[in-house]
Amino acid sequence: MSDSLAKRAGAPAALIGLVLVVVPSVLAYYDKGYFYQLATLSLIYALLASSLHLVTGAAGLLHLGQAAFYGVGAYVAALAGVHYGIPFILGVPLAGIGAALAAVLVALPTMRLVSIYFAVATLAIGEMVYLVLLNWVGLTGGPNGVVMFSGIDLFGYDLGTRLGAYFAVAITVSVSIWVIHRLTHSYYGNALRALREDDQCTDAMGIDTIRLKVGVFAISAFFAGVAGALWAYTTGYISPEDFSFSASILILAMVVVGGLGSLPGAIIGALLLILLPEALRGIGNLRNITVGITMLSVIIFLPRGLMGEVSALHFFRSRFASAWPGSGTRKVGWR
Amino acid sequence: MIDPYYLQQLVIGLSLGLTYALIAIGFTLIFGVLNVVNFAHSEIYTIGAFTGLLLITAFAPPLLAVVFVVLAVGALAGFGLERLAFKPFRRFSDEASLKSRAMRESTLMSSLAVSIIVREALTLAFGSQFQQVPLAYLINQPIRLGPVTIVRGDIIILVVAALMLGGLQYLLTRTRIGLSIRAVSDNHMGAKYAGINTDRTIIMTFALGSMMGAAAGILVGLYYGAIFPAMGFEPSIKAFVAMVMGGLVSIPGAVITALILGVSESMATTFVSSVWSDMVAYSFLILTLVFFPQGLFGKGRERV
Numbered sequence: 001m002s003d004s005l006a007k008r009a010g011a012p013a014a015l016i017g018l019v020l021v022v023v024p025s026v027l028a029y030y031d032k033g034y035f036y037q038l039a040t041l042s043l044i045y046a047l048l049a050s051s052l053h054l055v056t057g058a059a060g061l062l063h064l065g066q067a068a069f070y071g072v073g074a075y076v077a078a079l080a081g082v083h084y085g086i087p088f089i090l091g092v093p094l095a096g097i098g099a100a101l102a103a104v105l106v107a108l109p110t111m112r113l114v115s116i117y118f119a120v121a122t123l124a125i126g127e128m129v130y131l132v133l134l135n136w137v138g139l140t141g142g143p144n145g146v147v148m149f150s151g152i153d154l155f156g157y158d159l160g161t162r163l164g165a166y167f168a169v170a171i172t173v174s175v176s177i178w179v180i181h182r183l184t185h186s187y188y189g190n191a192l193r194a195l196r197e198d199d200q201c202t203d204a205m206g207i208d209t210i211r212l213k214v215g216v217f218a219i220s221a222f223f224a225g226v227a228g229a230l231w232a233y234t235t236g237y238i239s240p241e242d243f244s245f246s247a248s249i250l251i252l253a254m255v256v257v258g259g260l261g262s263l264p265g266a267i268i269g270a271l272l273l274i275l276l277p278e279a280l281r282g283i284g285n286l287r288n289i290t291v292g293i294t295m296l297s298v299i300i301f302l303p304r305g306l307m308g309e310v311s312a313l314h315f316f317r318s319r320f321a322s323a324w325p326g327s328g329t330r331k332v333g334w335r
Numbered sequence: 336m337i338d339p340y341y342l343q344q345l346v347i348g349l350s351l352g353l354t355y356a357l358i359a360i361g362f363t364l365i366f367g368v369l370n371v372v373n374f375a376h377s378e379i380y381t382i383g384a385f386t387g388l389l390l391i392t393a394f395a396p397p398l399l400a401v402v403f404v405v406l407a408v409g410a411l412a413g414f415g416l417e418r419l420a421f422k423p424f425r426r427f428s429d430e431a432s433l434k435s436r437a438m439r440e441s442t443l444m445s446s447l448a449v450s451i452i453v454r455e456a457l458t459l460a461f462g463s464q465f466q467q468v469p470l471a472y473l474i475n476q477p478i479r480l481g482p483v484t485i486v487r488g489d490i491i492i493l494v495v496a497a498l499m500l501g502g503l504q505y506l507l508t509r510t511r512i513g514l515s516i517r518a519v520s521d522n523h524m525g526a527k528y529a530g531i532n533t534d535r536t537i538i539m540t541f542a543l544g545s546m547m548g549a550a551a552g553i554l555v556g557l558y559y560g561a562i563f564p565a566m567g568f569e570p571s572i573k574a575f576v577a578m579v580m581g582g583l584v585s586i587p588g589a590v591i592t593a594l595i596l597g598v599s600e601s602m603a604t605t606f607v608s609s610v611w612s613d614m615v616a617y618s619f620l621i622l623t624l625v626f627f628p629q630g631l632f633g634k635g636r637e638r639v
Contacts, residue, residue, distance in 0.1 A: 062443070109625045116372055116443070120579060121624050124617040127572070131617075135610045245568075249447065256444055289459065292451030299445045300423050 060196025065126025071243030073225025099225025145239030259305020352597020377567030383549025409549025582630025
């Protein structure tokens with residue numbers, strides 16, 4: 001048991017150590033606002049990519065409007081904070097619930113559609129939400145966006161320092177990604193993957209595909225909304241431009257680059273597509289073109305992505321103890 | 336008697352619809368053959384506009400010559416696009432991978448990636464703002480027709496759209512190339528077994544569709560005097576909506592729904608602020624997908 005304990009706890013402990021010890025110490029050592037921004041942005045996009053991974057990767061529904069729910073979450077958190085003084089600890093789940101409700105409303109009429117028709121419908125919905133954010137000036141402030149003065153506070157204790165904000169974001173993102181991990185690597189995840197492979201067959205096996213689709217869509221939107229709230233709290237200013245079609249495409253590109261159906265892939269893709277353009281910043285503003293080139297070369301040369309689904313599932317089954325030990329080295333089921 | 340105001344709005348809407356139709360024709364042609372959405376069509380449109388603009392500023396040739404060069408560049412761009420974003424995914428030609436959804440969606444994403452690269456390359460080269468278009472080439476001289484006013488560009492675009500539609504119908508129904516295009520769009524494997532060079536047919540289709548997209552780009556660019564790297568995005572989404580509403584494979588259907596879309600948008604500005612007019616297209620799209628999954632003019636096809 002002792003060696004299996006090391007094996008089981010090693011990878012998760014290393015990840016937690018990286019996010020909560022190593023990165024903050026590096027940040028505190030350099031103490032530059034730019035690095036803090038970059039770290040927070042990477043974490044937020046890692047959560048966004050993971051949330052899209054549930055819908056597009058695991059359930060195979062090509063979703064071109066994830067930025068809409070990201071936007072809804074950000075606006076819910078910002079407007080609740082500005083008008084009603086809702087604190088961080090309530091604002092984040094509230095944003096998630098708001099985005100999930102919006103997703104259920106959207107999902108009910110469109111869930112009947114498959115493949116490309118679903119993609120087009122989500123594209124239209126993303127654009128509609130963007131138009132509402134841009135043009136409903138009375139509620140959203142239109143193109144000027146919303147400015148939030150209240151920072152992140154926990155039970156009256158102000159986490160206004162940059163390190164405090166980083167920890168708030170890191171812990172929220174880690175917990176959210178852990179939940180997504182538990183959903184993906186479980187029998188629920190199996191149902192999603194079955195839905196992706198053949199939805200009619202899944203239906204025939206006794207799984208309510210419509211309920212499953214609406215459910216996963218809402219869960220994914222919930223986490224996108226949480227990411228939106230984090231974005232609103234950390235930048236203090238949101239405008240519709242942050243949630244346009246190109247943001248949806250960026251999130252999709254992250255999932256595709258990392259490998260469809262692979263949770264670590266989505267996170268790796270997010271880190272790559274946020275950090276690579278920043279590293280190339282010296283040459284000029286190459287953010288979008290880097291995204292395009294990375295996406296195209298991965299699709300053509302590594303069709304399974306940087307960390308394919310099979311290796312990702314194997315990794316989680318062996319390293320994260322997501323499966324029961326069978327006889328010998330075999331792993332059985334999910335736990 | 337109809338109020339001249341509404342008549343004028345109707346004419347504006349029809350000309351708007353025609354610009355969508357110009358793009359929708361090429362879009363639908365490519366979708367019909369490959370059954371995949373070509374997201375890079377909007378960039379072909381932009382490339383057409385920029386080629387025309389470069390030509391005009393460098394040599395100032397007559398408009399007709401510009402259009403012909405743009406057609407050639409469009410065909411070339413379509414060829415390149417097919418090689419880059421679509422060909423790699425036809426490595427496997429067995430029945431299963433032709434039907435596989437993952438296959439179709441990977442071409443969707445590769446064309447999306449190509450579209451991002453082209454748009455950003457144009458932005459890096461020319462900047463994202465409107466380009467200066469020589470005034471002599473703008474096709475917006477007004478013409479009065481009774482109570483309404485149209486511009487010269489309306490007539491040019493109408494003629495070009497009619498020529499494209501007529502020419503395409505002729506090509507598809509009366510020539511061997513058209514026959515092979517229809518055969519491939521009907522059944523890829525069957526066409527192959529019957530001895531049709533499907534690879535060449537697909538390239539032909541891309542060249543044809545992209546020629547039309549590029550011509551649309553320069554005409555609409557000169558019509559509005561607005562040529563910029565992101566110009567393709569919005570009209571392409573509208574053209575896409577028109578294609579879906581028209582039933583995806585029906586080219587005349589796409590043209591008719593493009594006109595309906597244009598008129599609805601211009602009429603909508605009478606009742607609501609013009610910033611909301613884009614909402615019309617998206618609501619139409621959702622309503623069509625939910626209530627008429629076959630499109631308004633489509634025939635029966637696999638489930639959506």
